[in-house]
Structures are given as C-alpha cells and as structure tokens.
Amino acid sequence: MAEYLVALGLIPIPATIVLAYILCLVVYRLHFSPLAHFPGSKLAAVTTWYEIYYDVILGGRFMWEIERMHQKYGPIVRINPFEIHVKDVRFYNTLYTGTTKKRNKYPWFIRAGAPGSSFSTAEYDHHRIRRGIISPYLSKRSVRSYEPIIQQKINRLCEHMLDTMRSGTEIELHISFLSFAVDVMSHLSFGPSRCFNLLESSSLSNNIRWRKGIKALFARLIPLRHLAFLVLLFRTLPLWLCALVDPSCADIDFVEKSRSVEESGIFSEILRSETLPSSERALDRVSDDAKFFIIAGTDAPSLAMAVIMFHILRDFEVLQKLVEELKTALPDPAKDPSLSRLEELPYLSAVIKEGFRISSVVTTRLPRIAPGEVLEYQGWRIPAGTPVSMSTYFIHNDPDIFPEPNSFKPERWICYSPDSNLDQYPTSFSKGGQSCLGPSMAYSWCYLAFATILRRFELELFDTTEENIKTIRDSFNAQPKKGFDRIKVKVPRQRK
Template identity: 30%
Template sequence: MCTKIGFLSFHSQLPLKRLFSCSYRITMNSLTELFSWQRILVAVIIYFLTVAIYRLYFHPLSHIPGPKLAALTRWYEAYYDVYQNGQYTFKIKELHKEYGPIIRISPYELHVSDPAFFEHLYRQEGRWDKYAWAVDAFAAFGATLFTPDHSLHRARRHPLSPFFSKAKVSSQQELVLRHLDKLCTRLTAFVTSQQIVNLGAAITAYARDVANDFVLGKSYNSLEREDFDEALVATSSGGGQIWRLSKHVRFVAPLLKAVPVSWIMKLGDSGTKMFFRHLEETMQDTFKLAKVAASPSDKGRRTIVHAILDSKLPPSEKTPARVFEDVSTITGAGFETTASALRLIIFHVYANPNILHRLRDELAGASDTLEWKVLEQLPYLTATLMEGLRLSPAIASRMARVAPDRDLSYEKWKIPAGTPVGMTLVLMHSEESIYPDPYRFNPDRWMDPDARRTLDKVFAPFSKGTRNCLGMHLAWAEMYILVATLVQRYDFKYQGAKSEDFLCVSDQFAIGTKSEGVLLATVMQH
C-alpha cells in the first residue's frame, strides 16, 4: 500500500505533459512490438496452417479423394484455368484416372465421371441451384442463364419457355429459311468468283442472324457483310477468358463492365470495337422495345422483351437493364453453341465422301420440302447431327449443381447438402467405354435403334433437368435445315483444315477449338 501511494505521489509531482509523453512512448513501443513484422508473419502462418489442416482433415469433403493441393486452394484450378488457358477440364479427366469416379477438385467442389450418375444429378425433381461462384463471375446477375438460385431461376425462366417451345419454333421456320436463302445467295456468288470463303464465319453469321431475329426481331445482317462479321467470331472467345480470370480475381468482370464504352472504342482492336458496337445497338433496341411494349397500342411482332414484360414477374424483374441481360446472354449463347456444332458437322460431312453420299441419297428419297418435321424423320441426317453435337455440345465447362436442402450420395460417398457437384459434357461424350473410338466422327453409332436407346441416356448436348438449354429446339431446326440445304446444293473443298481443328481443346465456357471458327473453303455447285 505504501509503495502504491509513493508511486502515485512521485508521478503526481511530474509535469502532466511529461507524464503523457512517457505513456505515449510506452504505448507506441507496446504496439510496435505487438504488430512487428515477425509477429504478423507468425500469425499469417498460423492462420494458413489452421485453414490447411481444416480443409485436409476436418472439412466435410475431406473424405473425398483428389489431389491435396486442389483441396487446399482454388489457385490449383486457377493455374490451369488462367495460366494454361482453360485446361482444367482436361486436367480433371486425368485426375479421374488417378483417383477414381468422384474427386474433390477444389476446397468446396466435387466432380463425378460416371455417366450413370448424370440422370441423378441433372433432373427435373427437387431443388437445384447453380454454383454461384462460377456463374457470378460473368457479372450478369439479371440473366436467367446465370441465376444461381433455383426459385428465382424458375420464375425468370417461366415466361421464356413458351417462347422457345418446339411449337413456337416450328411456326417460325420461315424466319430460318429467310436467313438460309441469304446464306445461299452469298455462297452461290463464291461459286462464280471462285474466291475462297471463310465458311466458318458464314455459318456463324447464319446462326447469329437467326438467333437475333428470333429473340429480338432484328437480325443485324451479319450475312450481308462482306466478311460475314468475321472479327466477331474470334472476339467471342474473349468472354470465356475473362470469365475464367474473373472466377479467381472477382473484381475483373465488374471492373470491365464499368469501363466507359468510349474508352474501349478508342483503345480496342477491330473485333472488340465491333463486338461493343453490336452490344450497344442491341441494348438500345432492347430499351426501345421495352418502351414500345409497355404501350397498349403496340401491335408489333412479339419478341422476348414482350414475353418478359407481359409475364407475372414483379416490376423489379422487368427493368430494361434486367431484360437486356436476358436478351444479350440468350442470343450470345444461342448462336455460338449452334455455330460451333455446325462448323464441325459441315467439315466432317464434306471430308468424308461416304457420309456425304449417304446423306444425299437419303435426302433425294425424301420430300422436296425443307420442313423441320419432315427432316427430323430422316435417320441418317439425324444421326449425323447427333454425332456433331456429341463432339461439340453446348458448353465445355463443368455444370456444377447444388442441392441446398438435402444430402446426396454417390456409391459409398456421402455428399453434404450445399456442396457443388458437377459433370462435364465433353468428357462424358468422349467416354471410351460408351463411345468406342470417341473422337472419330461416326454417325453409324446412332443408327442401331437398340444402341441408340442406350446412348440416349448419356447424350445431353443441351444438358438436362431444370437448367437444360432454352434454345435447343431452335438449334435443332437451324441444323436440320442448314445441313440438308447445303448437302443438296453445294460441294466444298477445304484449305488446310483438319478434324482436330474442330474438337474442344480449351474451356472457354463454350467450346474452344484450334480453328477459332475459321473454315476456309472453295465453293462449287453440286
């Protein structure tokens, strides 16, 4: 007690300023010692060690086989995604050979390579979310295609489904034929001039004009451009590269969306400028349609904008900005996926005389009409299209699904509720045990009715379940009509193209190929 009194008495005689100065030095020295770089380094090491131990030994997915580095960090995936330009899909294939049919491909995500599991994971029954980490990287939060939540996706998709129904597409065949006539007019001109045509760009222009016209009531006339808007073909793969980077560096896509278009128009290359001009025009047309569609006196052609605005969705879902995200993603996905499959199909049809002759014989014995309902009854034409879609399905990336309200199971493994689980179409469609000689273009594998019934269970070029492709009927109609027409009218001689140029070699979300959409050919009249 005396000691304490003496201590206080002594300090009470010090000047107040000096007392505060001493206290300040003591405090700062303590803080400096507390936050020294050595202590911070130790804290960081302890944190990461704790996270590593948890993810490897205590995480709910720790019992699932797979590489330890993938279980520790997403940067394992980032190496193959970003540095190796979309190779994680193919690395996953290698990992399955090493670890088995179910593997842990990140700290949070699983992948299954077993076609028998496909119908259990991609089905109509139950609630199925998309993996938000993957789809949010597009920064298109209003788009139905990239909506993670099951209920919100179902609400957004409800007014769109009738617009893309088979009956609706059948009633719009004249639209498809109109653009096909434009394509044929251009190709016939190349017969006369004997100039080399980029048939890949021409096919893409056809698919792009059909998709835009069907969805928005305006084609933008890529088929009438001298080079078929060739630069847009190469630019389309850029979105996949940005998406892969944005998955791992989350601010990339939102930052790019915030960049003024005027800057891009000054600094971008010709393809980028063309892409953004098209995007700007599409946005303006969407906003105009939204304004007109809101008027009771609107008697114009019904578009996807009308379908959304006339629906029971709440006003927050009918803003022009939200509607535009649906328009842009649906048209973009619709033309590139169809064009990719068509480029592969057309190459193989004309590179294999036996396939070409069998198609011509079948078409010669059919009706002269180009009606979709007639063409889809032709078995060899159908088999040819199916084989093309097997090798070039809608997307190259895995399609993770999340069951948020229940556990799943695969063989002896329990999958906790809320776990993203994916399968990859390009891997399933090239499974050698199901498709012998999987990279050979062979329509005959679909000709036997019994074999086809078996294969149909593991054939899903447009996916299946609650998230299957909205535009699959339009894609089928475009492919039937285009292939039947070209086969009957033209011959093509290719310039240096190889079959491997049209196979998937990179995950661009869509199919990334060596050809990048280019197919050079000389055109001859049949």
Template identity: 30%
Template sequence: MLSNIKGEQSPVAIYLWRLLRHTNYRIQRAKMGIQTDFPVLDSFFSLPFPFKIASLLVVGIAFRLLWNRFRKELRDIPGPKVAAYTGLWRWLDVRAGQAHKNAIKLHKRYGSLVRIGPNHVSVSDPREINHIYGMKSKYTKTEFYHPIQSIIWKGKAEPHLFTMRDLTVHRESKKILANAYSPTSVLAYEPAVDECITLLLYQIEKLAEEKKPIDLGEWMSYYTFDVIGQLSFSKMFGFLEKGCDVDKIIETIDIVLTYASQCGQLPELHKFLLGNPFLPGGAMNQIVDFALKAINGAASRHTSLRKDGVLDALDIESRGDMLTKWYALNQNGSQWMTTKYLVAHLSANVYGGSDTTSIALRSVLYYLGKNRDKMRKLVEEIDGAAAAGNISQPVSFKEANTHLPYLNAVIKEGMRIHPSAGLMYERYVPSGGDTICGKHIPGGTVVGINPWVTQYDPEVFPDPESFVPERWLDSTEEQLKRMEQSFFNFSAGSRTCLGRHIAMIEISKMIPELLRRFELTLTYPDREWETRNVWLVKQKGVICNITKRS
C-alpha cells in the same frame, strides 16, 4: 485501453485482455533479451514489425491450405494432389484452355468422383444427372453463374434465366419465357430462319466463285447471330449481309466467356474485378448496349400494336418475335418481366444463343469433312429425298426430322463428339449433404458433371473419339437408352436449355440446304483444328474449298 477491456465482464473480453497482457509481457521480455519457456515465440516477438506481419501471413496461408486439404468427408476423394489445397489448380487448368480434355483423363484415372478443388468434386456417372439436375432437385447454381455471368444493369448485376440461382425466381421466370421457345413457336420461326439461310447461301455462292478457301466456321457464327436477331427482334443484326463481326460483338462475347471461365474458378475475386461497382462493367456492358440498340431499333413497331392503350394479343402473335411477346408482358405489369428482366433476357439471347449453335454446326461440318464416307452417305440421303419429292426447298424442319434420319444421326454425333460447354455445370449440394456415387458429400460442396466426360465414356460410346453417326441408328434399344442418358449437351431437368429447339431447327434446315447446293472439302484435311475451352469449347480451322454443284 487494456483497463477498458478489463472492465468488461464478458468471458471473451476477459480472455482478450489476458491475451493482450500476456503478449505485451512477452514483447517486453524479448526486448530485454530475457528468454521464456517458448524459444520460437521469443524469436517471433524479437522480429521487426514487418517481419512479424509476414510471418503471420505465412502461418495463416499454411493453416488455410491444410484446412482445405483435410476437409472432412472430402479428404479421401481422389484427384490431383495440389487441387485439394487450392483453387489455383482449377484456375490454371481452365486458363490452359483444354480443361475438357483434362477432365476426361482425370476420371479415367481416378474414377467416378474426382476432387478438383478444396470444395469442388467432379462427377462422371450419368446416372447421377437426374439426381443432381432433375426437376425435383434441390441443388442450386453457384457464383460461377451469378453474379459473374449476369448482365450489368444500372450498375448492378441482374440475373437472366441462365444465371438465376433462386429456384422460385427461376421457376416463375421460366413459366412466362417458355412459350417463346416452345416447339409450336419454333415452327412459327421457320420463315425467319429461311431468310437467314437464303442470305447465307447467296454469300457462300459469291465467295465460291472466287475459288479461294473459305472460313466456313466464321460464317456459321454470322448465320446463328442473325437467326437470333430475327427471332428476338424480327431483324437480322447484319452479320451475313456485311460478312463480318458487327460491332465486334463476337469478340466481346469471347472476352466475357474467357473472364467467366477463369474468374469462375476463383469467384471470390469477382468483387474486386468486374464485380467492383467502382469499375466499369466492361465487355458485359457492351452486350447489354448491343441488345438495347436492337430493342431501340425495333421500338417503333410497338406503337402500332396499341389499341386503346392496350396491346392486342392477336397482333402480338402475328409479330411473333420474342421482344414483342415479352414487351407485352412488361406493359401488362408482370413482376417477372420488368424492364431489367426484359433487357436481361434479350441480352442473354445475344450472349448465349449464338455461339452454342455455331459450335455444333462447325463440329458437324468439320467431322463430315474429315470423314468423306459419312459426307457421301449424307449427300446421297439428301439427294434421294429431294428426288422422291419428300423434301421441299428450303427443307422444312418436319421434313428433315421425318425423311432424313441419317442427317439427324450426323447432327447428334456432331454434338456428342464436340459438346458446346466444356466445364462442369456447377451446383451446390443442398444443406445437410447428399449421397453421390455411394459417397456422402457434405452440404455446400460444389459438384457437377461435364458433358465431355459423359459423352466420351467408352462403356456407353465405344470408340468415343471416332465420328460414328451410325451408332444412333444401329444400337439396340437398351444401348440407345444409355446413350441418351449420357447425352448432356443441353443440360437437364428444370435447367435444360430452353433454346434447344431453336438450335435444332437452325442446324436441321441449314445443313441439307448447304450440301444440296455445294460440294465441301476441307482445304487442309490432314490438319487438326484448334480448340480452346473458354467455358464454351470454341473452334478455329474449318477452312473449306467450296464449289457449286451442278
């Protein structure tokens, strides 16, 4: 073997041959008990084979840790000391379930740039939001999104709009999807949302008659899931009707989020876990199956839309739901709405379109319950608008925006004090590097901003831990501009959440209808709720006593 290697004339082959010959020489000398000029090497070569391997592993790991710690241009960025050596620090931080609170503490201690991993930097300056996430930004999403949070279709991870990393594919896909989420389309969805609100209020009234505490937080999830069913498939999933987690889809999504949040800190492990093609797709497959069940349940409608083998545009608009609109694009041969994309985008609606809004609703209700003066002020505004004939029943989205300014401030403050996402929105620094907060950051570094950090900045939001809706009404124009710049609940730029208008219509219509019919008080007003960060910061403990108002 050595002679064969020696026969090669390339410098690399010659070097390898010499290295092997020298190593063999040391091994033979060590076996004979003859020392050389390198005692450490002599001791190593005299070890049994398993100990040699173990020693090499220890040396390799130590070298890698030191390489991580002293990485050029990141070595002087402050942060937890252990975090610079290994991504395990991030994993442990996320696994503890309170990473959002820890992020606030870290930036208070270390400043606007915090190194939270060997190649990860957290940013707190809201002025960098447009720089990193703006429409013209070249920063791209990381493996935290795709493949970890993508759906599994035919054994392969397929991205949807939220997880797409390719800027061109995202841009073209967004063009054809945006119409379904536009303000005009949202207004057309109002009757579908009203149906869900009517059923929710009916169920709450029945429960209120039992005079027992009600977990209103759970019902917020049932409401938002059924709204997504209406908007996506013109059919509720059945959460409100049954008053339970249909097909355990809420539980399944919680499992997916937990996996994504933790594996996302060590994405290289994904290919050995749920990313392994030889393993079942697990919980993510259940989400796809749930979406396919809804698609199949609505499929018979589409045969009636065909006229001479072509889908009629007017009929499509009259149906209004997303499945119908996107199915039309699929049938017309759009390369951006093939079957895999159709399933991916509808699955994404189920996966991401419900929890985020229910989190915001729970926040509003919880903090109103904790601050009875704010609750009274909002109820008085709603009652006054109703008495003046300014709002109908149910309240329209336009009426809520026009005649209920304090409601809008309450909603904004609820999302400010408890953002839905609790980890930074990760992005890769473009090739060649870039300057962030006056510091050059090398290309390929993972950077990001956590909405909890910007929305708890005391310089922008005085007394940030207090629920103060008035700040959105009484601030100066300059201060309001800074607050809006720091409000990062829906991300920003080309990646701004397309579903934000849907979320606002769900919240703006439901809250006033709930409060004009019922009196809500927290069953345990002195007890703090439980929060757990699994990428989304989910809450438990919005337990209420509910009585019907006269």
C-alpha cells in the same frame, strides 16, 4: 529509440497471424472439412490457386487436369476446396434432376455472367420463374412458327455460298453459321427492323469482329470467376467503353429501343408485359437475358454446326449417303425443305445426333447444389449444399458408351441395340430443370441448314484439318490450338 524497437518487435505479429491462419486453413481443408475424405489432389483440396494455375495461367487447361485426377483417383474426385466432380454417366440424372428435386446453381461458378439472366440465377425457384418467362418462345411449337424466318436466313447464306463459288474463293463456316445464328436470334429477340443483319454484309469475313468479340467474352469468363471485383468493374463501365473492348456490346442498346410498341420481338414483349412482376421486366434484368440469349444462343450452336459440317465433308461415305437421302427427299434443290419432313429422314437425324456428340462444344463443367439433400454415389455421401459437377465432354467421349469416340459414326444411332438406348446419353444441352432452353432451335437450324446447303452445293474442305476442330482449351466453349480456329470450305459447283 524505445518506440522504434517496440515498433520493430511488432512487425512479425501480423505475419505470424497470417501464417497461423493459412496453416489452420490447410489443416482444416485436409482433415476436418466435410469433403476431407474425398479422393483427389491434396494441393487442389487446399487452395483454389491450383485451379487458377491451370485455367488462368495455362489458359483453359483445368478440364484436362480434372480428367487426369479421375484417371488417378477414380470416378469421384475433389477438384478444389469446395467442389466434387463425378465422371460417371449413371450419376447424371441424379445430379441434373427434373422438377422433383431442387438443384441450385453454384453462385461462384456463374457470377461472371450477366447477373440478371436466367443462366446466372442460382436459386432454383427464382431460376424457374425467369426460365418460365423465356421458355415459351423456345418451345418446339414456337420454333415451328419461326421456320420461315430461319429458312429466309439460310437462303441468304446460300447466296453467299453462290458468290463464293463464282469468285473461286473460300468461306469460313463458323463465321458463316454465326452470322446466320445472330441474324435469326436478333430478328426474333428485337423484331425484324432491329435484326443485326450480319448476312447483309458484302462479305461474311467482315463479321469476324463478332466471332472475336464473343470469343474474347468467353475467354474472360474463367478469370472473372476467380476475380470477382472485375465483374463489378465491367458492370459499371459505360457502353461506349465496353464497345472498345468488345464491339458487339454496342448492339445491346437495341434492347432499350425494343420497348417500341410496334416491335414484335421476344424481349419487346417481355418489356411491355403487364403480367410479369416489375422486377422481372426491368430494363437491366431483361438486357442481361438478351445479352446471354444473343451470345450463348449463337456461338455454341454455330460452332457445333461448323464442326458437324467438317465431319460430314471429311468422310466421303457419310457425305454420299447423306446427299443421296436428301436427293430422294428433296428432288428440286431450289425448293425450300420442310422441317417436319427432314425430321423423318433417318440418316440426316443420325448425322445431327452424332454431330452434337462429337462436337461437344460446351466444355465447361456445370456444378449443381442439392440444398437439402445428401447425394449418394457408390457409397460416397456428398454433404447437402456441396457443389457437384459433371462434364458433357467426358460423357460424349466415354468409350464404354460410344466405342471409338473420336470417330464420326452416324450409324451408331441407327444400328444400336435396344438395350444400349444411346438416346439417354447425349447431354449437349444438359438435363433437368436448369437445362439449356434451345435444343429445339438448335436442331431446327441443323436440319434446315444442312439439308438446304448440301442439297444445293458441293462443298470441299480447304486448308482445314483435324487440328482445326480438336479441343485443346476450355473457354466455356471448346477452343482449338491458338491460330487454328477456322473451318474453311470451297464451293466448286451447284448440285442438280
């Protein structure tokens, strides 16, 4: 009996310890943390569960809560116990600087990605090594050499447009451009014989599994960011089990098969390279880069292309002006356009710039850490080693920079005053030493695809409204209201 009473008396002690720890943690985070003096929600400063509630329970809604915090507290806010968010484009080049100052990625933020990829490499010097392996393949010069491959895939896409016209049905643009993007990237990544050939499907709607798979993968990124043990679990699953969750995973074994000496793909060359350290050409690491290359390098640009096409087709004046420019530059619609010639067209260039601005498909914030530098913003001193983030979506929708930001106005890129210098503001591909590697590729796709398709075909939106492209949720990339992720068009006739 005595032993029972002793045990009963000890029960509150662990609970007391836990409560005392929580209380001390709350007091520390609110009053003694290096970030305690920064404005923001007190609840967000105390616990990451505040972010989990908006991003996991409500589903990708934390970006809007960050915006609400800025509206209430100002341009600099503490959004969780460890991170500062700034909403002021003038700070952008300070945070996302070039090679002159080191910026690390925030390990917590990127841990749900493929750990061996350059994207998921946090430390600046290591990231620069991995970035340097891939960047030559995505330089403007290299992209020029890919032009015949890109145009070949666009022509195949046009054959599907022609089939759609003849059948009187409709075609979904995101799936169409995603099929094109996957074929280009898999062709370049693994060699022509290992191209995924999504465009060879009898109907592009069959490729919806790819869109669903990639969408599901991005949807997992945010929860996995908070639940690290699940990241390790997914990494240990066999390929066949991963394929049950995401069918596109089954295609990743092409990386291993790409060791074949007769293949000429990017990752084939990396795997066979004798100049790289063995750790950087190990199969697991190269596979991680290939996965990210195929997934991130196809979904975001294809979604942007679909959204841009929506805006073009919705505005009759924009469409007519663009088509007239294309008719002058390309008298024969059957002839393949030249990328260098298209880049000289002012209105097409303005349409693409405005399209990347208004689509803002990468909605996630991108934290950076200045490891040995105190960052300063309007009198605020941000301690070295603090994760600091900004959001492209907020910059591209800032009415002080882009009046009427919700309106698609290509003319703003032609008629702006020299003092405004709008070209410094687009941040679709981020900036600095850890920016996206693919802007040259993405722009080439837009130039060649829009010019070819709009010169050859008349397109009309079908069963598609603003609701289909309106950003509601952040799932790394922009997501509309559930059930509205489609942009459909009909193809009534060919152009002469």
